Amino acid sequence: MDSFHKPVLTNEIVKFLAPKKNNIYVDATLGTGGHTLALLRKEPNLTIVGIDQDKEAIELAKQNLQQFKNRVIFIQENFNALVSILALNKIKKIDGILFDLGISSNQIDSNRGFSYLRNSKLDMRMNQNTKLNAFQIINNYKERELIDIFKKYGEERFATPIAKRIVKIRMKSPIETTSQLANIIDQAIRKRNLVKTKSRIFQAIRIVVNNELFSLREALKDCLKVLNVNGRIVAISYHSLEDRIIKKFFQYESLKCICPPNLPKCGCNKIQTLKIITRKPVVPTDEEIKNNSRARSAKLRVAERCYNERKINEYSNHYL
Ligand SMILES: C[S@@+](CC[C@H](N)C(=O)[O-])C[C@H]1O[C@@H](n2cnc3c(N)ncnc32)[C@H](O)[C@@H]1O
Missing domain, CATH: 1.10.150.170 (Putative methyltransferase TM0872, insert domain)
Known part of the structure; x- marks a missing residue:
């Protein structure tokens, strides 16, 4: 492989997730473990559920996170199975979740057909079993x-x-x-x-x-079921289709009412589930892009779970 994956917007991720002792986080796109490593260096007393659907990524992450292996639960799965992954690990609620979408430099530089710059068989499966x-x-x-x-x-x-x-x-x-x-x-x-x-x-x-956009939509909805109040969704996207899904989801979930403006009284029963933390996406500095060209298209958005008893109870009864 030509290069080991350099995580993108790492300082910003640590800042927005602000890890505290005994928190439980999900790294939904563990990759080679760069972001998880930064979070654990900041606060070693965390539990991180590290999910990746790529078997090779999980193996690399295990090596990279050797010193923190007791703090990470490694799961080779699609993140669209978030709710069942947590239930199987007897975790009811989490304090934050990270999505760093797309593929890693290791995958791009592999012989698995992700890049037109490297001649290999046409494959492109992140999960080798699909x-x-x-x-x-x-x-x-x-x-x-x-x-x-x-x-x-x-x-x-x-x-x-x-x-x-x-x-x-x-x-x-x-x-x-x-x-x-x-x-x-x-x-x-x-x-x-x-x-x-x-x-x-x-x-x-x-x-x-990889049915990528479907998985993203499903996982975002699932976040609402498992996030603690004040828990955050931190998502980095690399193209407009992903960014649009995240932006629209955050916008819709942050609304208190979706009634037409001329209605005298609200009748929609809409519940606000998220508060948007980043009005505009956070992008890497010129310095970061100079050191890591993969960062150039990155957009980071953050939203926080609001207090809402009815919704939380409803979800915990139904899904956990
Ligand atoms: C950009 S890389 C993440 C890099 C990681 N943040 C790091 O610091 O090394 C994206 C990773 O997410 C994984 N991935 C993408 N979509 C996924 C999905 N739906 N379920 C599970 N893993 C997924 C890919 O296999 C890849 O390893």
Whole structure:
């Protein structure tokens, strides 16, 4: 591997989660454990449930967090199973949760097909046990489906010519590797070095392979069931689709009422469950971006669980 993953916005994460003795946190995207390590260095008497769906990430995190191994519960799972993961570990409530979305530098530099810069088999599965991989999407999905994926999850304006080219080439023989796919993108738009287009197409396929946006939506909703009052959700996203989901979720959950403005009396029964802590997303400094180019697209948003007896009781009865 070329580089060990450098965690992004670490000081800001420690500041917003403000760990205190005996707190319980979830690191929903443990990766190689960089953020968890920073939290434990700040306050060693924490318990951190470290979740990652990638077996290799969990192994690396175990090595990296060796000195704190008694304080971390390592779980190889999708974070969309948050509620059941905590229930199985007999944890009723947590004091904060961190999402550092996307993939790590270790995954990008691996031979698992995440990057067009490294020639390897088309795969892109974060969880090596899931069925759907990038090869199947590229070789089996209909042209219309590919166009939709590239538009919806890559926001790519050359979606149609790229999908058409893929379908034409795969009629002769299957498209097996990341380099083949990158060449097809070059041929489809007849320009060289289409760095952004290639990144967007690879991102779109990865989102579908790992069902990333669905998992994020599910996990955010689940946070409301398990967060203690004043517990925080801290989320770093790396592209606009993820950021929009987080922003909209925080906005909706922070509303006290969703009645039309002309209604004389509130009848919506809406309950505010979150208070937004970061009105605008926090972004890395120029200095951090200079030292870690992966940080350049990062956006961090934070919200805090509000006191709300009815909702908390309701959830704890139903789900724990
Ligand atoms: C950007 S990296 C996190 C890096 C980590 N914060 C660190 O300091 O090393 C994102 C990690 O989240 C994992 N991941 C992404 N989506 C996931 C999901 N739905 N469930 C579990 N893990 C996920 C990836 O496998 C990857 O290891």
